[in-house]
Amino acid sequence: MKTKKITVVVPLGEHREYTALESVKKQKPSVNLFLEIGRNPPQNRNKGVKKAKTEFVAFINGHTILSDDWSKNVLKFFKEHQEIDIVGGPQLNHEKDSFFAKTSGYVMSSLFGGATIANRYKISKLDLNADESQLTSSNLICRKKVFSKVLFNESIYPGEDPKFISDAISQGFRVASTPSIAVYNKRRQNLKGFLKQTFNYGNTRPQQHDFATTLKKPLFFIPSLFVLYIVLFGFLSALHMMFIAPLILYILLSLFFSFYEAVNNKSFLAFFVLPIIFFHTHVAYGLGFLYGLVQKKRLPQLTDVVQ
Known part of the structure; x- marks a missing residue:
């Protein structure tokens, strides 16, 4: 053998x-x-x-x-x-x-x-x-x-x-x-489970490195900035119409990528569902990331983990 x-x-x-x-x-x-x-x-x-x-x-x-x-x-x-x-x-x-x-x-x-x-x-x-x-x-x-x-x-x-x-x-x-x-890999079977998973991914991202290292990857901050933008949208759009432009751009990008993924994966129905999941994914990750920043605590150093 x-x-x-x-x-x-x-x-x-x-x-x-x-x-x-x-x-x-x-x-x-x-x-x-x-x-x-x-x-x-x-x-x-x-x-x-x-x-x-x-x-x-x-x-x-x-x-x-x-x-x-x-x-x-x-x-x-x-x-x-x-x-x-x-x-x-x-x-x-x-x-x-x-x-x-x-x-x-x-x-x-x-x-x-x-x-x-x-x-x-x-x-x-x-x-x-x-x-x-x-x-x-x-x-x-x-x-x-x-x-x-x-x-x-x-x-x-x-x-x-x-x-x-x-x-x-x-x-x-x-x-x-x-x-x-x-x-x-089998994915989450419903929106609730998927959003919980996505929130947790966002929550733990700030815990993986110190804040200075996290800042070197600003892309991870974008969903959180998007969440803040959505929360403040009513106030910002009342200040000036130009603050509506980011939302219009987001919708156009969402529709474009939804169409691309639907065609690429040969799933016509996916086109109608993808914009919804994209939006909830960005919000869930953004909220998780913000929560992780607030709850951030010192992690054990590498020497604390390896026995």
């Missing part, structure tokens, strides 16, 4: 649905599977890391479906790119997902909805100098040596995966993104 080279760690909340098992069992070469159950996903991942004895440790979610050649392509990639320490690929819409779930996936993969992180959710070209904007822990594979210097910050969720990747880069590890290592 050949020695397995990959351990797949799946953090799973108590009483949460687990659909990843079948696709993990289909992998050739076969992989080890550690299912870590608990209320703290980054802590669950760290527990799996400490148990793993293989050369590579991978992370997926409980509802992630691996492509049939996933493990084969992972090993092939690391063999061809000895200089890379961490690699990941896109998490795509699952073909059996509901209409709303797929449409929310179109939002996340759109430049208008996902901005700099849109490449996490669609097929993109090979990048051997990737960063946290391109990868997530639903499809992330690391050489075991990475964890001698970096672990997941257990005080952040969601958003612990970009923090982990940025910490790894700061420690000198090389990160890549490749379309050959793809998975399929």
Whole structure:
């Protein structure tokens, strides 16, 4: 029997649905599977890391479906790119997902909805100098040596995966993104669940770095500025008609990207739903980001996390 080279760690909340098992069992070469159950996903991942004895440790979610050649392509990639320490690929819409779930996936993969992180959710070209904007822990594979210097910050969720990747880069590890290592992720099934997820993403963004570092990525502030604009719209438009222009521009952009995504994904009905989801996504993220700024507290340093 050949020695397995990959351990797949799946953090799973108590009483949460687990659909990843079948696709993990289909992998050739076969992989080890550690299912870590608990209320703290980054802590669950760290527990799996400490148990793993293989050369590579991978992370997926409980509802992630691996492509049939996933493990084969992972090993092939690391063999061809000895200089890379961490690699990941896109998490795509699952073909059996509901209409709303797929449409929310179109939002996340759109430049208008996902901005700099849109490449996490669609097929993109090979990048051997990737960063946290391109990868997530639903499809992330690391050489075991990475964890001698970096672990997941257990005080952040969601958003612990970009923090982990940025910490790894700061420690000198090389990160890549490749379309050959793809998975399929089930999305939130309704607007309420999707907006809660988006709010939480915004909420944890300011916690991942100090304020000065966050300022270096001003794009993340735009949804919050949009929220403030909407709140003050009545007052501003009464002051001068020119303050209506940003709203008109927003509507035009929303319609343009809705049309593009509907055509690109061959979903006529999506055109009528996308503007609504785009708007709520921007508001939810903006509110979450503002709340995160207010609630921001000091995070443990890297040396506090690595044991």
